[in-house]
Amino acid sequence: MGFLDKLFGKKQSATSTGGHAGSSSTVQSPTANVGVTPVDIRAVKTLLEHPYGAALPMSVNDSGRVATAFVFRESEERIAELARSGALASMHTKAAFLSVSGVEIYVTLFRIGDQVFEIWWNWHNPVIHPLLDRLFDQDEAIVGFVSERPEIDRIVRHPSSIQDGLRANRSKLEAAQPWTMEAFDSARAAVEEQYPTPVALWKADGSS
DSSP, X not given: OTTEEEEEEEEOOOBOTTSOOOSOOOOOOOEEOSSEEESSHHHHHHHHTSOTTOEEEEEEEETTEEEEEEEEEOOHHHHHHHHHHTTGGGOEEEEEEEEETTXXXXXXXXXXXXXXXXXXXXXXXXXXXXXXXXXXXOOEEEEXXXXXXXXXXXXXXXXXXXXXXXXXXXXXXXXXXXXXXXXXXXXXXXXXXXXXXXXHHHGGGSOO
């Protein structure tokens, strides 16, 4: 699998935005967002500059606590379709660490219906670092959606399946020598040459 050591994660049982995810395996239909707001609205505006299918991590205020959310951009019609079909409530999550020329890349993948969203994390990017660092102790994945307005209009929650893998690689990240943004971009480009689409990366472990 080239750069890829392994993908870790599993199918999720999501809860609606009305409460935090617990141990129950009951799947509830996600609803419109009621209380999760971006810490910096500029992060949402940045995502709105990207096409549908784009994804960014961002800090959010979740009932008085600051958390890291995985936020995706899609059309209002597509978001409604994913919710109606049950795809939001049965999403799958995977993550991987990739070592390329001294750069440790962390990537998270979310399969929702027939789409795969990806977020690439640069540990030595001062904007991304605190978002990733927070995930070590965040036992819940907060997945948000935006469409055309500068606000998060839908939230899905589920227990984090990537936390154990993230913690297992914490020492590797903390021991890594600093790299430049150019080095990170070059390493990412090398990975994307081998896995040119999010779906290709998702299937890298042999899964469908």
